[in-house]
Amino acid sequence: MKVFQVEGQWTRDNLRLSSHPDPQPGPGEVRVALRAAALNYRDLLVPQHGYGSRMQALPLIMLSDGAGVVDAVGPGVSTVAAGDRVCPLFFQNWSGGPANAERLGRSLGCEIDGTMADYRVLPASGVAAAPAHLDDLQAATLPTAAVTAWRALISEGRIAPGDKVLVQGTGGVSLFALQFAKLAGAEVIVTSSSDDKLARARALGADATINYRTQPEWGRRAREIAGAEGVDHIVEVGGENTLGQSLRAIRPGGTISMIGVLSGGRMDVSLGLVVTRHVRLQGITVGSRDDFLAMSAAIARHRLQPVVDRVFSFSELHAALDYLSTGQHFGKICMGI
Ligand SMILES: NC(=O)c1ccc[n+]([C@@H]2O[C@H](COP(=O)([O-])OP(=O)(O)OC[C@H]3O[C@@H](n4cnc5c(N)ncnc54)[C@H](OP(=O)(O)O)[C@@H]3O)[C@@H](O)[C@H]2O)c1
Structure with missing residues (x-):
C-alpha cells in the first residue's frame, strides 16, 4: 500500500511517498480502506518533531484525520462489519469520561501512525461510523477539528x-x-x-x-x-x-x-x-469517542455540511501543507486517497 510518511530525519524535506506491505487485522481489529484524509494545523508541526519525545519513532505516517470503509475484520469483532463507512478516532484510547494521561496518550499521526495511507488497521473501538449524508472528504474533516469544537462548546x-x-x-x-x-x-x-x-x-x-x-x-x-x-x-x-x-x-x-x-x-x-x-x-485537546458519537448524531440530525476549502490528491501532500501554512483557507483542506 502507499503511504506518506516522515522517514530518516525529522524535517519537511523527509516527508515522502513510500510503500508498506498491506496490513491484516488481528483479533479485535478492523482494516479501514481509507478514501479521504484532512489536514490540521498540527500537521505543519509533526514533520519537525513538534510534539517531542512522545512521538512515534520514525518512520511516521502523517495526518490524524480520515474516512474510509472497513474492508476486513479480525476475530472477535462484533461492533463493526465489512462495508461500514467509518472515521478513525483521533485518540485511540479515549472512549469517554474526563481527560487523563492514558486517554491522551495515543493519537493518530503523532504517537502512532496516521491516516495518509491506503489502509490502517485499528482496534474496532478506534473507529466510529461516519454520518451517512456526508461524502468521504467531508467525513474526513470530523475527528480532530470538529470534535475539538464540539468538546469546547458542548460537552465541556x-x-x-x-x-x-x-x-x-x-x-x-x-x-x-x-x-x-x-x-x-x-x-x-x-x-x-x-x-x-x-x-x-x-x-x-x-x-x-x-x-x-x-x-x-x-x-x-x-x-x-x-x-x-x-x-x-x-x-x-x-x-x-x-x-x-x-x-x-x-x-x-x-x-x-x-x-x-x-x-x-x-x-x-x-x-x-x-x-x-x-x-x-x-x-481542550480534541475529545473522546463519546464526543465523536454525540457530535455525529447532531451533524446527521441537522444535516450539517462541513466546510471543505480545497482538495488535493494523495501525492500532493507537500503542496497541501504549503497551502495550509499560507492561512488562505476557509475551513478544511482535504486529501483524496
Ligand atoms: N487543542 C486541540 O484539541 C486542537 C485541535 C485542533 C486544533 N488545535 C489548534 O487550534 C489552532 C487552530 O487549528 P486549525 O486546525 O483550526 O487551524 P487552521 O485551520 O490552520 O486555522 C487557522 C486560522 O486561524 C486564524 N488565526 C491565525 N492567527 C490568528 C490570530 N493571531 N488571531 C486570530 N485568528 C488567527 C486564521 O483565520 P483568518 O484567516 O480568518 O484570520 C487562520 O486561517 C491551532 O493552534 C491548532 O494547533 C487544537
Missing part, C-alpha cells in the same frame, strides 16, 4: 440558547465552532484577518464579525456587540496575541476554551482580569 462548555460565543479566525476548528454554536441557538461573533472571509462567515450564520487586523483592540468591540456583561464563551486559537483581547471581551463568569496558540505560547496579560472576572480558562 455546555452553551445554551441565547449565549454569546466568539470564535477566532476561520480555520477548521473555528468554523465547526461557529456551526455548532448556531445549532445550539447561540449568537456568534467571528473574528478574521480578511473581510472576504468574514462575509463568508456571515453567510454560514455568524451574527457579527470583526476584522482583527483593522481592529487590533477587537476585545472591546466584541464586548460592545455582546452587550450585557460581555461574551459568554470564547474559542481561543490565537494564544499569545489574542488572550489579552479575549479577557477584555469575556463576561464575568465566562469561559475561554484554550484550543491553540497560533500566535505564540507565551503570555504577558493582565491575569488579574482572570481573577476578578471569575473567568474559567478551559484547556
Whole structure:
C-alpha cells in the first residue's frame, strides 16, 4: 500500500511517498480502506518533531484525520462489519469520561501512525461510523477539528440558547465552532484577518464579525456587540496575541476554551482580569469517542455540511501543507486517497 510518511530525519524535506506491505487485522481489529484524509494545523508541526519525545519513532505516517470503509475484520469483532463507512478516532484510547494521561496518550499521526495511507488497521473501538449524508472528504474533516469544537462548546462548555460565543479566525476548528454554536441557538461573533472571509462567515450564520487586523483592540468591540456583561464563551486559537483581547471581551463568569496558540505560547496579560472576572480558562485537546458519537448524531440530525476549502490528491501532500501554512483557507483542506 502507499503511504506518506516522515522517514530518516525529522524535517519537511523527509516527508515522502513510500510503500508498506498491506496490513491484516488481528483479533479485535478492523482494516479501514481509507478514501479521504484532512489536514490540521498540527500537521505543519509533526514533520519537525513538534510534539517531542512522545512521538512515534520514525518512520511516521502523517495526518490524524480520515474516512474510509472497513474492508476486513479480525476475530472477535462484533461492533463493526465489512462495508461500514467509518472515521478513525483521533485518540485511540479515549472512549469517554474526563481527560487523563492514558486517554491522551495515543493519537493518530503523532504517537502512532496516521491516516495518509491506503489502509490502517485499528482496534474496532478506534473507529466510529461516519454520518451517512456526508461524502468521504467531508467525513474526513470530523475527528480532530470538529470534535475539538464540539468538546469546547458542548460537552465541556455546555452553551445554551441565547449565549454569546466568539470564535477566532476561520480555520477548521473555528468554523465547526461557529456551526455548532448556531445549532445550539447561540449568537456568534467571528473574528478574521480578511473581510472576504468574514462575509463568508456571515453567510454560514455568524451574527457579527470583526476584522482583527483593522481592529487590533477587537476585545472591546466584541464586548460592545455582546452587550450585557460581555461574551459568554470564547474559542481561543490565537494564544499569545489574542488572550489579552479575549479577557477584555469575556463576561464575568465566562469561559475561554484554550484550543491553540497560533500566535505564540507565551503570555504577558493582565491575569488579574482572570481573577476578578471569575473567568474559567478551559484547556481542550480534541475529545473522546463519546464526543465523536454525540457530535455525529447532531451533524446527521441537522444535516450539517462541513466546510471543505480545497482538495488535493494523495501525492500532493507537500503542496497541501504549503497551502495550509499560507492561512488562505476557509475551513478544511482535504486529501483524496
Ligand atoms: N487543542 C486541540 O484539541 C486542537 C485541535 C485542533 C486544533 N488545535 C489548534 O487550534 C489552532 C487552530 O487549528 P486549525 O486546525 O483550526 O487551524 P487552521 O485551520 O490552520 O486555522 C487557522 C486560522 O486561524 C486564524 N488565526 C491565525 N492567527 C490568528 C490570530 N493571531 N488571531 C486570530 N485568528 C488567527 C486564521 O483565520 P483568518 O484567516 O480568518 O484570520 C487562520 O486561517 C491551532 O493552534 C491548532 O494547533 C487544537
